[in-house]
Every structure is written in C-alpha cells, then in structure tokens.
Amino acid sequence: MEELTGTILTGESFEPVQGRLVVDDGRIEAVEETAAASSDIILPAFVNAHTHVGDSVAKEAAVGLSLDEAVAPPESVKHRRLAAADRADLVAAIRRTLRLMRRTGTITCLDFRENGTFGATALREAAEPLEFDPFIFGSDDESVLDVADGYGASGANDDEFAAERAACERRGVPFAIHAGEPDATDIHPAIDLDPDLLVHMVHAEQEHLDRVAERSIPIAVCPRANTTLGVGDAPIADLLDHTTVALGTDNVMLNGPSMFREMAYTATRFDVTAREVLRMATTAGADIAGLNCGVIEPGRRAALVVLDGDSDNLADSADPVESVVRRASALDVERVVV
Template identity: 60%
Template sequence: MHLEGTILRGDDFEPVEGRIVVADGEIVRIEEREVDGDAVILPAFVNAHTHIGDSIAKEAGEGLSLDELVAPPDGLKHRLLRSTSREEKVAAMARSLRYMESTGTGTFLEFREGGVEGVAALRDAITGEGVDAGERAIDSVVFGRDDPDVLSVADGYGASGARDADFDAVRAETRAAGKLFGIHAGERDADDINPAMDLDPDFLVHMVHAAEIHLERLADRGTPVVVCPRSNLVTNVGVPPIRELAERTTVALGTDNVMLDSPSMFREMEFAAKLSDLPAREVLRMATVNGARIAGLNRGVVAEGRDADLLVLDGDSDNLAGARDLVRAIVRRAGAADVSRVVIGGDVVVSRSAVT
C-alpha cells in the first residue's frame, strides 16, 4: 500500500510532498515527489490516558465532586460499573473504540478497573467477542488494577492514587514483571504528588496541582506526565500547568473518563493548545509520539522503520482549506469531519476515499 500527499515527517512534523510506502505493517520508504491531491498524512494519535469502561454512563453525575464521581471504591463510576452487566459494558466499550478509530486514534493507554475480569472484558470489546461491533484494529496498552493477579493479563498496573492504598508491594511486583507502572497524582490537590513520585512510577497522570518543588523533582527524575485538561475542567479541580510541565519533562495527552468527555484527541489537542499557548508542534507531539514513548512503542512518528499507524486528513475540506500553518490548523481546528483515512498496523480501518 502507498499513501500520497503532504507528509508531516519526523518529530518536527516537517511538511514534505511525497509518497509513503507501507509493507508488513511498517513504513518502509518515504519518497519526496510531486503528487496530486490535498491529503495530509500524520501519525495516528496515541491517547495516553483513558477509562473507557465509563462508556456505560456518558454525562452522568452532573454537579458531583471528583471524589463523588470516580473515587474508589464507591464513587458513582464504580457503583455503576458494579451494577451493569458484562455484556452491556463490553458493548459500550466497543462503541467507544469504534469512535476512537474513526477520529484517528491508533493506540490508547487504558486504566482498566475490575481486575482480571475487567481486562478480559476490554479484550473482548477489542476482538468483538460477544458484541455486534466487530473486531477493532485499535491497539491498547492496558493497565489493570483491583486484583493482585491482574499483572498476569495486563500490560502494567494503573494505580488510582497514593492516598488510596499502599502501592509499594504492587510497584515492586510490576517492576519484577518488567511491566509499566502509572499512577494518578496531583489531581484533587498536591498532597499525593510526592508519595506518588516516591514509588518511582514510569509516568504520572494529571499533576494539576504541581508546585515548583514538584516540577523540579520531575525535571531531576525525568518522569513523564500525562495531562487530561478537559476532564480536570469538568471535575472542577483546575487545569494542569501544561507549559511548565512541558518545559521540564515529556508530556502526553489523554482524554480520561468517557463518562466526562468524548475520547477525541482532536478536542483534547485544541483545548490543550489554547489553554497553554504552546507551539502547535509541541501539542501534536503530546498527542502522538510522546504517548508512544511513555509506553515504549515504535509509533507516533512518520519515519522509515516505524509502525504504519497513520491518519490522513482532507487538506481541502471546508474546515482546513486555506490554512497558512498546516500543523497549527490540525491542532487547533481539525476534527472528525476532516478524516479521510485511518491506517493502523498497515491496514486501512477507516476510509472515505480510494486508497492505492
């Protein structure tokens, strides 16, 4: 397969007119050449923090505090998950996965509740087992929780927060298993940031209330951070200091709870860009390669030898036509209607035009 258009190549998203040749799920060649058409080719998104089990309860809990909404074990989300059948949860997650694919997400990092069974339910949603949605191509990195045996089936452990339990033992088990450990920190307040960092996590999530002492510690340790600014605004905890975090460490974007926000990386990018006023290229890295780096994946960049997870936009859509700064336009204004094709693992999973 090959794709032609304006290619946003490399970590800096340098616009190059040409053709991408894909074979066996990999970008094998990028050829600079004149091409016809207005396609814009960039990496598929890596959504670095999701809770898609929440798909059963979209827009539930208006007016509730963060703890009332999601705190384990009896926040609204957890009560709803317990009261919903497995079949309903799998079907709801499958629909969110289909939406994520259609809006350009190739990989997501999921904090999955429910222990071993919760991970199994997510795998069934991806494979189409027991639902009508069909098998999905979207790739997952699943961080389990709530069960001492979850590391046997998950890709890592996703801790709720240092104030919720003693995670020393599970951190040691995760390290011994050679798997990733992520933890929420600094979402409600700053009290759990240092205890979370004491666990030497592979990454932190949220860091809304990071103070200078925490920022300095991040810079010293090089601990990556995933920010979810739309979710933080909805739960009324504030918004993360995205610019200050990005000046000190690797920052990626996540859409967090489907209960609160759609899992659209277009919307997350636009909000983060306008909130932080960071350069558009930095925000696009947060939505692609930075999440891939956190998870140790070979994607998120259009370059030879990388996984062929690609997003193709219609550069002549009514929304994007006339853009003077293409990367800025993608970050601040592009949306689902501009998507022409989504390629995951070298396979076209969404197509609104012919592919050669």
C-alpha cells in the same frame, strides 16, 4: 506495498513535506519529497495517553458533580455504575468507544481499567474484533498482571501500592499512578513509588517538577476532564520543560475520547505551540507505551491518519500543523492506516 501522497508531517518536528510516503509490510519504507496532486494531510496516528473506557456505561452520569462524587472509589457514581453493569453491556459499551477512537485516528489508548481481572478481560474482549490494541493498566491485586500490560493506581492517598509496584518491577511491566489531581498532597508519595507514568499533575509545584525531571518520569495530562471536574489547569508548559508530556481524554463519562477536541482545547487554553500539542497527542504517548510509531520516518510502524486537506473545514489553510491541532475534526478523517 502502498503509496500515500499529499502533505506529510514528517519527523519529530512535523515538518510539512509535499511528497510520497511508501508503506511496505506495515512499516514506513520511504518518505520522498516530490510534486503531489493530492491535498491530503498525512500525520502520525494518535495515542490517547489516559482513558477510563469502562466509564462508557455511564456517559454524562457525572455532569455537575465534584471529583469525589464523580470518580472517587468506592462510592462515586462511576464506581456504582461499574459495579452494577452487566458484563455483556459493559463489553458492548467499551467496544463502541474503542471503535469510535479507531475511526477518528486513535490507534491505542493507555487505559486505567477498574475491577481487576474482570475489568481487564472485559476490555480485551471488547477490543478483540477491532483493529485496536489497548494498553491496559490493571487494578486490584497483583494477579491482574497476568492479563494486563501494567498496573494503574488510583492515587497514593487512596491506598498503599508498594506491593503492586514491587510486582510490576519483578515482572518488568510499567506502574502508573494518578497524582496531583485534587491537590498536591499525593504527589510526593506517588513519586516515592518510582512510577513509570504520572497522570494529571494539575497541582505540581517546582519541588515536584524537579523530582520528576531527575527521575525522567513521563506525565499524561487531561485538560478537558480537569476543567469539567473543576480541579484546575495543569502547568503544561512547565511540565514540558521538565519531562515527556502526553495527552489523554480521561473518563469517557466526562468527555468523548476525541483527540481532536483535546488538542484544540489544549492549544487555545495553554501556553504551548501547535507542534508541542501534536507531539503530546502522538509521539509522547507512543514512546510511553513503547510503540514504534508516533513519528513519520523510514523504519517506523505505519500508524497514520489521512485527513482531507480540501475539506470545507481544512481547505485554504496557511499552516497544516496549526490546522490539524486547532481546526481538524473527525469529519476530516479520510482513513486510518495501521
């Protein structure tokens, strides 16, 4: 049994409570309001809802390039670098990225892993020595589902994915797909596949939002990557009005996988509240992946980030939720509890 004390961001509203949090056998046993001398801030651990960690072998290789030049299959910089990568070098680069995420409060990522079974097993190998369990959306043909947790499609304009969608249905695993990143032309075809997750939706219009709401399809948004590639800004406030929205950092070659940076950027660029952003970075991703964490309440898995509320950065804050979203950084992380 372990006790944590300080300001605890409790429940789905992240209500700040001064008190004590009791962890027993990996679960939150109790959250008690009581006087606490500690200045720590305790929040749910992050779930990065969209990554491409294979791109760890190509950091900054796409600076200044268009979307197609940077990431479009099969001839982009990304795919040429992946094809040329030695397996040992690929695994080592991915492991560095996973270790960084774990140290900075992210306990899992929903990763679109290229290169089929080879890519998925490389990611498993990279994660094995770490306390990090990635949720892998595999690629190529149905056989990848023997080693992946689901299937991740590049986009409905790139290929036909009906067979892969049907395979996911037979196996009872999720099917995810990019949609609405360069333009809106692939959104309706993506929704027609009845996906379990849509990624980006930068160019979503009302007709798309209505279909998403009708089918309760969650969406992962990646604001910094969209800006880096110059494809526009997702209508995040409108998306939140229609469905579950989670936050991801996207390609490692474009941005570091920092949920702190992603939250701060989202809070300052979009018409959303700090609580909405924190929910996108924690609860929403956990729900999409079927994890019993993302909310601090009894019975949940104890996946927590402890920040030093008395750091030079966070001391004297008037609102801990706003500080976590807009101001906190990796330097403020005291520990990650899993």
